[in-house]
Amino acid sequence: MDVLEPADGAVAGRAVATSLLANMPGLADDMLRYLVERIPEIGADEELRGLTLGSCSSNLEAVLSMVRHGIDVTAAEAPVTALEHARAMASRGHSVDVMLRFYRLGHEYFTEKLSHSIADWIEDPAVALRTFTYLERYGFRYIDRISSLVAAEYVAELDRRQNQARAERADIVRALLAGERVDTARAERVMGHRLTGRQIGFVCWVHERGVDLEGIARQVGGLLGGSHSLVVADGPLAVWGWVAITGEVRSSLAGMARELSGDVESVHVAVGSPHPGAAGFRTSHLEALRTRRVIELSRRAAPSITAFADIALVDAISRDLDAARSFVAAQLGDLARADTKARDERAALLAVLDAQGSFVTAARALGIHRNTVLQRVRRAEERRGRPATNNIGELHAALLVCHVLGASVLRGSSSR
Structure with missing residues (x-):
């Protein structure tokens, strides 16, 4: 037996591709059945089923025509129906892995078809093996290229839909925050x-x-x-x-x-x-x-x-921060200073007011002795210039503002 050159596989492969192209409708239908049995996501979705058939037909025709005419696989472009199939998968929420499974199983189908039928076309086992190897590798490279292209289209479609959904959601949120009238049912559907x-x-x-x-x-x-x-x-x-x-x-x-x-x-x-x-x-x-x-x-x-x-x-008092500072200064006098002693004295006085006058409860809340609380309250009253029983409501509010806002409303603070 003569030793065959590598080119022999390509030459015989063109003849096989020509033979397969003659039965394109039947081949595409057969591939669709193969995929439907293995991919449950197709299910009863007639539109997706139709796009899958179109993708099978267009991809088979493209790859076999390229083999027949000796076109390098790097020239392959994704068929329109294959791109539309990718967009449909994205729109239905199927994962990219499920979408790419069509191509992995499609290559599996093509390989099985060749392995079962190659001997019907080529009698010489050596030529048949070379032809099978050539066609299988060509098919793999074609699928590798096309699957990358349809995956990119899938991601692009997913981004478009997500951006559209985000824009619609943002518009509904803006309308609600602006106090505009909205269709409640639509708003709930868009926002989820x-x-x-x-x-x-x-x-x-x-x-x-x-x-x-x-x-x-x-x-x-x-x-x-x-x-x-x-x-x-x-x-x-x-x-x-x-x-x-x-x-x-x-x-x-x-x-x-x-x-x-x-x-x-x-x-x-x-x-x-x-x-x-x-x-x-x-x-x-x-x-x-x-x-x-x-x-x-x-x-x-x-x-x-x-x-x-x-x-x-x-929040209510500090809407006008300058007014809040004036209020604090008027109610606390020298107690409204940003030093450690004044802070401790304000905390003791606030704790007593929160405890409705109970020094024991205030001491427990602050974690210090009752006598220490009493001493700090007395010094706080001295700084304030009047007893804590004078304007209790305003005093309590001023102390609370200082407790929450701190340096923002105190005198002698470098943070202001």
Whole structure:
């Protein structure tokens, strides 16, 4: 037997390709049946089934025609139906792995077809082997190239749809926050968020990149009592979140911080109060933003979870910061200074007022002796220039503002 040159496989392969092209409709139908049996995602989706048949037909015709005419595989381009098939897979939410499985199984079908039929076309076993090897390798290189092209189209289509969904969601969120009338059913469908029941808005933010804010926001939403969180990015360092709740809100936000996982030690969280319906979606969000403003005014170093209900009075008083400073100065006198002694005396006086006059309760809250509390309260009254029983409501408010905002409202502070 004569030794065959490598070119013999290519020459015989062209004849095989020509033979297969003559039965293209039957070959495509057979490949479709092969795929349907192995890929359940095709199921009863007639449109996807039709696109799969079109992709089988166009890819088979393309690869066999290229072999027949000796065209280098690097010239292959993805057929229109193959690209449309990739877009359809993306639109239906199938994974890219499922989409690429069509091509892996298609190559498997092509290889099996050749292995079972090559002897029908070529009698000489040596030539048959060379021809099979040539066609199988050509088919592999074709699939490798085309699968990369359709995967890129799949990703592009997924990005287009996700960008469109994000844009639609952002538009609905903007309309709700602007107080505009919206179609509730459409809004809920676009956002994937219920507007019935009570709404809680919250904000999570950091000062440096590298934190999975969306993941932490979803944890916060779950701990607040929501089964699903709507999370919208507010630039690279912050996210806005909402949950719709039907039960009770967790009473201890401080305890939530211990239950969060991830880089929570660098994340600030501001939480609005629960309010009903679409109007509550806006109101609670605005409260969360106002809470964030107060936290940032306080220059708080350690991140924490802060509820609007805990700083609502401070927020109201500090809307005009200059007026808040004047109010604090008028109520506290020399007690409104940014030094350690004044801070300790303010803390003692605030603790006593919080305890409704109980020095024992105040001492327990501060972790110091009752007599120490008494001494600090007396010195605080001396600095103030009048007893603590004078204008108790205003005094309590001024002390609370100092406690939350610190240097932002005190005299003699270099941070102001």
